[in-house]
Amino acid sequence: MARGAQKEQARQKAQKEAAKRKGGVSQLGARQAGLQIKCATCMSQMANYKLLVQHMEAKHPKDKIPTEESFSA
Ligand SMILES: [Zn+2]
Numbered sequence: 001m002a003r004g005a006q007k008e009q010a011r012q013k014a015q016k017e018a019a020k021r022k023g024g025v026s027q028l029g030a031r032q033a034g035l036q037i038k039c040a041t042c043m044s045q046m047a048n049y050k051l052l053v054q055h056m057e058a059k060h061p062k063d064k065i066p067t068e069e070s071f072s073a
Helices: 002-036 049-059
Strands: none
16 A cells, blocks of 8 residues: 555656646746847837837837737747
8 A cells, every 4th residue: 555655646746847847948938038029119128028018008109019929939
């Protein structure tokens, strides 16, 4: 019985570590993608897409806000 419980613990631990690795990779990817966001109107660089939207609304309210997807390519 003890051996079976150990096996189950090891399986849960491996699942947890796999999920941790997965999350770490996607966070790194988002950080890298965030470096390429620039305002097309005044060429200011933004740290992330949310800041660009705020910037467009504040500085260029008449301009069309580009989609978040247009920066990830
Ligand atoms: Zn701008």
